[in-house]
Amino acid sequence: MLCVDFGTSFSKAFATIDNGDDRPELIDLPIGEGSGSARLVTPSELIIDAGQIFFGGRARQRLDETQQAADRLIDSIKQYVTLNQDVSVLGTARLDQIQDPTQALSQRDILVLYLGYLMYVAERALVTAGQTINAQRRFAHPAWPENTRQRNEDEMRRMMAEAVVLARSVKDGFEGGLSVIDARELLDKLKSLAADSLPLNLIREPVREATAAxxxxxxxxxxxxxxxxxxxxxxxxxxxxxxxxxxxxxxxxxxxxxxxxxxxxxxxxxGNVLDNAFQKFVLGKSSLTEGSEEYRQAGLAVRRSRRLLKEQLFREGSVIVLLPTDETVPVDLDEFLEYGxxxxxxxxxxxxxxxxxxxxxxxxxxxxxxxxxxxxxxxxxxxxxxxxxxxxxxxxxxxxxxxxxxxxxxxxxxxxxxxxxxxxxxxxxxxxxxxxxxxxxxxxxxxxxxxxxxxxxx
Missing domain, CATH: 3.30.420.40 (ATPase, nucleotide binding domain)
Structure with a gap:
């Protein structure tokens, strides 16, 4: 049994083998890069650049290499399927032009593409662990309202099945950049398939995130x-x-x-609320004038590293933020916790x-x-x-x-x-x-x- 946790910042995957008792065999799946906990997670990000689509860690790498604005990164994919959202209408929802200059992809397309990447890295890890790629799989989801839950679950099962097909069709294409033209052609073919042509037999019942946690x-x-x-x-x-x-x-x-x-x-x-609060708190403590170019540049700089700085603040009790203007802003945890x-x-x-x-x-x-x-x-x-x-x-x-x-x-x-x-x-x-x-x-x-x-x- 494989379960994928499609997270806001990072996505994870894990597998177990049922031995018929309360102690199933655990199979950790290193779907990320690096060592420690980083090897078990992959960024929930992608970027469309120069007609190519880059996934996971390579998306962030591409953004840094090309020194583009942070808004170019599609890093809030999970929000398409979160609270009070009718997942079935995402096929008509377009992305902002700064994120998709081609305007060729809908929010549903982005979901299927990223889930395809997630299926690819998870199945690759299963093979490395000596397991079959045809594992039964669940997906974790937020607590949808009852009036949309069943419809959302059905639509997510369909998208998960499409993602499995996509993962096995693109294969190594997820390692580099996937052409937007090729992605559009593949997505159109997937949408034209009847349900009985998709591997829905691999997709088991979903599980609420808190239940699974x-x-x-x-x-x-x-x-x-x-x-x-x-x-x-x-x-x-x-x-x-x-x-x-x-x-x-x-x-x-x-x-x-x-x-x-x-x-x-x-x-x-x-955590996103605390990220935004941290950025506003730092800029509010600085000597910069709101609305000035220096203020805007400082905001962009803090946004790039605010999550890491916030984590350091909670871990160590204080942090010093260096702004592009060479001003340093000290932040103490106690004063941050008192921030409105x-x-x-x-x-x-x-x-x-x-x-x-x-x-x-x-x-x-x-x-x-x-x-x-x-x-x-x-x-x-x-x-x-x-x-x-x-x-x-x-x-x-x-x-x-x-x-x-x-x-x-x-x-x-x-x-x-x-x-x-x-x-x-x-x-x-x-x-x-x-x-x-x-x-x-x-x-x-x-x-x-x-x-x-x-x-x-x-």
């Missing part, structure tokens, strides 16, 4: 226990939360997990968690296990929620911060521990048994025990 941690519930979990997945572009009840009955062959589907929430707000847009972001995350936790808690008073994943797993807002809990509906709900890493991974795959928060969605989505989705706890009791009349005492 927490799937590994959920299965670590101790024998004889019932635990409540809340998953908070803060990525680069979206924040997803999901709630679960996990039961490990020693009389069952496996632990069972039920998702409280009403607790699933998602917002188009995550950052305070609003923190409050919005707390409100999301509180709303979901209220549904997960029910009438119980015990604490909820909080599992944080994604690039924002270590943000101060997570620590704040874990330490202080949340107040909702006139009651206080406490949390116990739990490890997101799936049981056994530390022992069997220690090299995955450092990168786990980034690959949690892909790894969890590749697990053989995903959580069942139920509207509420009572709805999850589908095999109640028999009722027997007995004496009340002996």
């Amino acid at each position: 927490g799937a590994g941690a959920l299965l670590s519930t101790a024998e004889g226990h019932r635990e409540k979990y809340l998953i908070v997945d803060i990525g680069a572009g979206t924040t997803d939360v999901a709630g679960f009840h996990c039961v490990n009955n020693p009389n069952w062959d496996r632990s069972r997990v039920w998702e409280i589907s009403g607790a699933a929430k998602a917002r188009n707000m995550a 847009p950052v305070v609003s972001f923190t409050n919005a995350i707390v409100a999301m968690v509180a709303e979901a936790a209220d549904l997960v808690q029910g009438n119980d008073v015990s604490s909820i296990r909080l599992v944080a994943t994604g690039g924002g797993a270590t943000l101060p807002v997570i620590t704040k929620i874990a330490e202080h809990g949340v107040d909702v509906g006139g009651r206080h709900i406490g949390f116990e911060l739990s490890d997101a890493i799936a049981e056994g991974v530390r022992e069997t795959n220690p090299d995955l521990v450092e990168a786990y928060s980034q690959i949690a969605v892909a790894l969890g989505g590749a697990l053989p048994n995903l959580p069942e989705q139920r509207a509420n706890v009572r709805g999850a009791i589908n095999a109640p025990p028999p009722r027997v009349i007995q004496t009340t005492y002996r």
Whole structure:
């Protein structure tokens, strides 16, 4: 089973082999370049330049080599399929001319092209690992509203199947630049194919990102226990939360997990909000006059490196930003956390968690296990929620911060521990048994025990 996590900044892939127990064999797929966690991710980017299309790391490399404006890079592909979006209409949505000078490609075309690249690097990694390219596969998606969920899932399954065909048709063409003319011809042929001509048999049921992110941690519930979990997945572009009840009955062959589907929430707000806030904060502290050419050039310079600078700020507690004017702007973490847009972001995350936790808690008073994943797993807002809990509906709900890493991974795959928060969605989505989705706890009791009349005492 292969699962692809199509992320806002980076995409990931992971595979497992079902051994018939709670410990499937894990197969990490190095779809990126470099060492460490970088080998497990590939940038969710492409660029159209001089009639050619460049993907992943080569897209960023092309942008830097040609010294073009950052707006030329198509680096928000996932936003086409995120919250409140009807994926079926993307075939009529054109890109901005600065991103597609040819005006030959729609947003759907860009999605299929990038997914084709993602399928290519994932299948190449499968072959390197000695596995078949014809693995069953799932895709992770944000928590779409119920009125568009089924339509979006059907359209994404079609695009995933087209991407498989594209990956095996273009092959090494993804390594260099793919001609826009060739891409247009291939895409037109794909759209003309009937559904039964596509490898839809390879595309399994999709999985919500937060569900997949927490799937590994959920299965670590101790024998004889019932635990409540809340998953908070803060990525680069979206924040997803999901709630679960996990039961490990020693009389069952496996632990069972039920998702409280009403607790699933998602917002188009995550690391990108902090990136924008960081840029505005730095420029606001500088001596530059807003609207001047120096201000504009400084903004472009900070935008290129704001994500790395922001990560350094949260990691080390301070950072010094060098502007093109040779001015240095020191940024302290405490003052950044007090910045208005950052305070609003923190409050919005707390409100999301509180709303979901209220549904997960029910009438119980015990604490909820909080599992944080994604690039924002270590943000101060997570620590704040874990330490202080949340107040909702006139009651206080406490949390116990739990490890997101799936049981056994530390022992069997220690090299995955450092990168786990980034690959949690892909790894969890590749697990053989995903959580069942139920509207509420009572709805999850589908095999109640028999009722027997007995004496009340002996």
